[in-house]
Amino acid sequence: MDSATPRRRRPRADARRNYERLLAEADAVFREHGVDASLERIARQAGVAIGTLYKHFPTRLALIAALLRERHDALFARGDALLADASPGAALATWIRLVVAHAATYQGLAALFIVGPGLKAAELAEDCARLASVTEQLVGTARAAGALRPEVTSADVSALMNAAAWVHEEISADQANRLLDLAVAGMTPTGTALGS
Amino acid sequence: MDSATPRRRRPRADARRNYERLLAEADAVFREHGVDASLERIARQAGVAIGTLYKHFPTRLALIAALLRERHDALFARGDALLADASPGAALATWIRLVVAHAATYQGLAALFIVGPGLKAAELAEDCARLASVTEQLVGTARAAGALRPEVTSADVSALMNAAAWVHEEISADQANRLLDLAVAGMTPTGTALGS
DNA sequence: ACCTGAACACCGTTCAAGT
DNA sequence: ACCTGAACACCGTTCAAGT
Numbered sequence: 272m273d274s275a276t277p278r279r280r281r282p283r284a285d286a287r288r289n290y291e292r293l294l295a296e297a298d299a300v301f302r303e304h305g306v307d308a309s310l311e312r313i314a315r316q317a318g319v320a321i322g323t324l325y326k327h328f329p330t331r332l333a334l335i336a337a338l339l340r341e342r343h344d345a346l347f348a349r350g351d352a353l354l355a356d357a358s359p360g361a362a363l364a365t366w367i368r369l370v371v372a373h374a375a376t377y378q379g380l381a382a383l384f385i386v387g388p389g390l391k392a393a394e395l396a397e398d399c400a401r402l403a404s405v406t407e408q409l410v411g412t413a414r415a416a417g418a419l420r421p422e423v424t425s426a427d428v429s430a431l432m433n434a435a436a437w438v439h440e441e442i443s444a445d446q447a448n449r450l451l452d453l454a455v456a457g458m459t460p461t462g463t464a465l466g467s
Numbered sequence: 468m469d470s471a472t473p474r475r476r477r478p479r480a481d482a483r484r485n486y487e488r489l490l491a492e493a494d495a496v497f498r499e500h501g502v503d504a505s506l507e508r509i510a511r512q513a514g515v516a517i518g519t520l521y522k523h524f525p526t527r528l529a530l531i532a533a534l535l536r537e538r539h540d541a542l543f544a545r546g547d548a549l550l551a552d553a554s555p556g557a558a559l560a561t562w563i564r565l566v567v568a569h570a571a572t573y574q575g576l577a578a579l580f581i582v583g584p585g586l587k588a589a590e591l592a593e594d595c596a597r598l599a600s601v602t603e604q605l606v607g608t609a610r611a612a613g614a615l616r617p618e619v620t621s622a623d624v625s626a627l628m629n630a631a632a633w634v635h636e637e638i639s640a641d642q643a644n645r646l647l648d649l650a651v652a653g654m655t656p657t658g659t660a661l662g663s
Numbered sequence: 664a665c666c667t668g669a670a671c672a673c674c675g676t677t678c679a680a681g682t
Numbered sequence: 683a684c685c686t687g688a689a690c691a692c693c694g695t696t697c698a699a700g701t
Contacts, residue, residue: 286684311674320686325676385637427649430642434630441581446626453623454646457653482665507693516667521695667700674693681686 290327292317297334305378306335332394335383343398346373350405360418361466363409364455367432370402371447374436381436385429403429418465423458431455486523488513493530501574502531528590531579539594542569546601556614557662559605560651563628566598567643570632577632581625599625614661619654627651 282290296317300308310331314324328334349369356362374381387399403425410425431454439447456462478486492513496504506527510520524530545565552558570577583595599621606621627650635643652658 309674323685382637427645430634430638430646434634434646437633438626438630441578442626449623450626450630453653454650457649462658479664505693519666
């Protein structure tokens with residue numbers, strides 16, 4: 272059985288260094304120019320040839336996915352912790368803020384998340400599925416606790432989070448927060464904030 | 468004085484025909500591939516050389532603006548009519564639907580509208596300003612009539628309209644409508660739909 | 664007055680040749 | 683095992699030359 276998943280050989284030192292430099296430069300370039308930024312620029316800034324970038328990351332999405340790996344693990348861990356929170360409304364409110372802030376880190380990232388499990392985004396499909404799963408559980412708990420109107424779906428909450436992240440990218444964090452607060456008030460039985 | 472704005476000379480017949488064909492093909496290509504579609508493809512499909520496209524439309528935004536001209540005139544006319552509506556809440560609700568449907572016609576259009584009067588978009592700046600102006604007036608009337616919570620700004624409504632159009636582009640008209648209904652409920656003193 | 668298409672720059676992607 | 687960089691395709695944009 273184990274032979275089907277051979278343990279990875281220790282990578283060569285220069286390969287590992289190139290991999291790390293590429294990730295670091297990709298983060299810098301994506302922060303400044305969004306996830307559609309030039310891959311050639313990333314390779315150039317990392318001091319490697321373009322072929323080396325493609326060797327390590329066969330597609331743009333593979334690069335993005337590798338870049339998000341650690342942050343996603345941390346995000347999902349926080350999500351799992353929130354599921355055990357005593358106040359389901361407050362837990363969902365916290366989760367929404369976390370996800371919006373994360374999805375707004377690079378311009379264009381929210382657009383990737385929103386298509387999610389959809390056709391494309393192969394390398395990010397699993398991350399999107401986990402994101403949707405945690406959201407669905409938190410929405411379910413909040414609804415069961417009476418913190419959400421019964422007709423609000425987890426798809427509604429996901430769409431809102433991505434839309435708010437997009438507003439954050441395109442206008443400002445402030446305007447994104449206002450949209451979030453208004454829409455959340457519309458999802459609440461009392462017409463106010465979640466968890467209050 | 469009039470000599471400062473010389474009356475346009477009648478364009479040559481082939482020039483006029485090329486102009487019209489370019490607009491028609493641009494509409495078709497933008498509908499299928501969004502506003503970032505290849506200009507070369509548009510010229511090719513219109514049967515003209517790339518230089519001819521640039522002669523008529525010096526920038527991509529000039530082409531988009533020309534394409535939206537008639538639709539914008541119709542939209543703003545409807546907006547002016549809505550300002551005289553007896554029910555300000557219902558009028559705003561109608562306006563929101565009109566703008567969202569319009570902003571979702573081409574993928575990427577909402578992203579242009581949301582930056583609006585912002586730095587770029589020179590050729591579209593005036594259209595964005597008129598859009599914002601009508602929205603501001605309708606929001607003001609609705610608020611004065613008690614149909615909106617007092618703290619809701621016209622910037623909030625504009626952000627919501629663009630966000631809903633984006634969700635329409637990226638997911639579905641249905642999901643966009645759900646976001647719209649939920650957020651509007653959060654903007655209303657009663658937590659329900661506008662104009663009811 | 665308008666149109667054509669070559670020219671240049673830049674990027675995505677692949678792959679033969681090197682070490 | 684990994685890296686390099688040329689090669690090809692495609693597009694944005696400009697402009698000299700044609701009609």
